[in-house]
Amino acid sequence: MLIDTHCHIHESDYPVDIDVVIEHAQKAMVKKIICVGTNVEDSCLALELAKKHDGIFASIGVHPHYANKSLDEFLDFAKTVEFNKKTIAIGEIGLDYHYPDSPSPEEQFLLLKQQIELALEHNLPIIFHVREAYDDFWKVLDSIKSDKPIRGVLHSFTDSIENMQEGIRRGFYISINGISTFTHDKLQKQMYNSIPLDRLLLETDAPWLTPYPLRGKVKVNEPAFVKEVAEYISKSRDVSFEEISKATTANARNLFKL
Ligand SMILES: [Zn+2]
Numbered sequence: 001m002l003i004d005t006h007c008h009i010h011e012s013d014y015p016v017d018i019d020v021v022i023e024h025a026q027k028a029m030v031k032k033i034i035c036v037g038t039n040v041e042d043s044c045l046a047l048e049l050a051k052k053h054d055g056i057f058a059s060i061g062v063h064p065h066y067a068n069k070s071l072d073e074f075l076d077f078a079k080t081v082e083f084n085k086k087t088i089a090i091g092e093i094g095l096d097y098h099y100p101d102s103p104s105p106e107e108q109f110l111l112l113k114q115q116i117e118l119a120l121e122h123n124l125p126i127i128f129h130v131r132e133a134y135d136d137f138w139k140v141l142d143s144i145k146s147d148k149p150i151r152g153v154l155h156s157f158t159d160s161i162e163n164m165q166e167g168i169r170r171g172f173y174i175s176i177n178g179i180s181t182f183t184h185d186k187l188q189k190q191m192y193n194s195i196p197l198d199r200l201l202l203e204t205d206a207p208w209l210t211p212y213p214l215r216g217k218v219k220v221n222e223p224a225f226v227k228e229v230a231e232y233i234s235k236s237r238d239v240s241f242e243e244i245s246k247a248t249t250a251n252a253r254n255l256f257k258l
Contacts, residue, residue: 001245002028002227003032003033003201004025004032004033004204004206005155005252007035008036008038018049029227032252034127034203036091037091038062038092039063040070043074057258058087059127060089062115063094064093064096068103075114088256090126092127093128094129095130095140096108098131105136116141120146125151127153127155128153129155151255153173156177156205157176158188160191161190176195177211178210180211180233182211182212192236197244206222206225208221212232214228230248
């Protein structure tokens, strides 16, 4: 069995009917799916979908793109949420310096810190989104004063081997998706192959990042296609598909208590 630890199929414009998505996922042995919120409204949609379907789970959070407007709204909303077997994490949260019109680093730091504190308060794992911002990200983590460890995953990881290893040193999981199947960047490929198996998670980030060989052949990515990511990594590491699926499923269960 496989677990898609990160997708956005709850979004209102996701073009495939949910029953079809679930049927495809089951055929591909993808038995659990985590829907990840990016703002308050979107987190609500993730919660609703998780409530309706057995194998679907929700994570709530505000993506750094919304850092300049959503903090108070989110903290109020979070007070109304009951964290339970279906509402399992805080995320996706983090830092993103990719787009020039993003909220300022200071606004992003504040939002990130408050949400990490919320996760610590509820003993929840965190789904981190960090893009072109790892130096500042480690500093923000170091600035948090807590006796509890910050547990989580660095989602859609594409950064350097050094930052991957720093993530491992801090006890994080590293999650990879379709990018690992179609990148031509040699260093990135090397990095993907050197993630320790006991720290590796799989995701689709659907509707984006359809993996090879389906890329360009299907209209949109689906949780079922996490199987293609697993197959690709199994070939590139010369490790059996069973070993990859067993390890990544155990890791996801361990982090998210699925
Ligand atoms: Zn995402």
